[in-house]
Amino acid sequence: MKLLITGGAGFIGSNFIRYWLEHYQDEIINFDALTYAGNLENLKEFETDLRYSFVKGDICDREAVFEAVKNIDVVVHFAAESHVDRSIMDPSAFIKTNVLGMQTVLDAVKEYKKRIHHISTDEVFGALKPDDAPFTEKTPYDPRSPYSASKAASDHLVRAYYHTYGIEMTISNCSNNYGPYMFPEKIIPLFISNLMEGKKVPVYGDGQQVRDWIHVLDHARGIDMILKHGRIGETYCLGGDAEMANLDLTKSLLKLMDKDESYIEYVTDRPGHDRRYAIDFSKAKNELGWEPQIKFEEGLKEMIEWYRENQEWVSRCKSGEYQEYYEKQYVSR
16 A cells, blocks of 8 residues: 555654654655644654655645656645644635645645545534533534634545535544654643743733543554444544543643643633544444553653653754754755
8 A cells, every 4th residue: 555644744644654664564645834833853764664655745735746656546634724822823825725735635646546545633523511511423523712613624624525426535633642752732741841941931810721642553453443444434533532621631741741830821712712622532442442541640751751762852852953964965965
């Protein structure tokens, strides 16, 4: 099989490529625009692997997308703008990439009759109250931020192309990912890197926003099982069975990194900040035999250790030096 991975230089995409190359002999093309979140250093050990190749391209570039899709078997679509804070500051990039870029990819899939698996998020479902049942595949959409609204639109487009044009598609909506190679702007890697540098960690509002955490490799395994056994036209929710309030997560990090609560800095809450997400992954468990295997406390300890052992990678991300890697390793050859 030949897979096209859009957004394969990002955190989740690069971990999926790593997972796939470690388990299978299939050929993978990594198609990525290398925005700020794309880091080819995440996959540098595979550059000489004949199964792996990289194409720099934007999913909004119709010609480049059609050329990339033409000779592959399956598209696994990760490419997206994904940071809620950035979407609040400037929604336009999110609409362009997550909606118009999605349309371009779907047009190519339709033209060449390929299969696509679309990676989405639990944020499209909105927010849960403390006693509400977790999200399922039947939960109505109720996005609350420009980011989640753009992802909801992309989900709707995928389903529309399935019903209208008969494309082969599946969708997965996952909870918050964590693990190695996570760009140090979101809560866990930002807090780890701040604490390594002796800096305080900013907690939004009262810190009682609850998230469900899934290890990125559990997520990769879930996508694998959907590609193999998922029913065409269906959506699967993938969760980590690890609900935790942001403040409790912060205190766990402090404890694991031998810091006290004086390192917490409470900051003004994010506008429209969803209070709780949680996922019921019963469908994936019953149909695919999938469930998370990595316990959150174990995964969090491993992630802290990975960041400690890869401080040069972290510093290059924070300084922006990682963005020079493509020019040095690919263009100058």
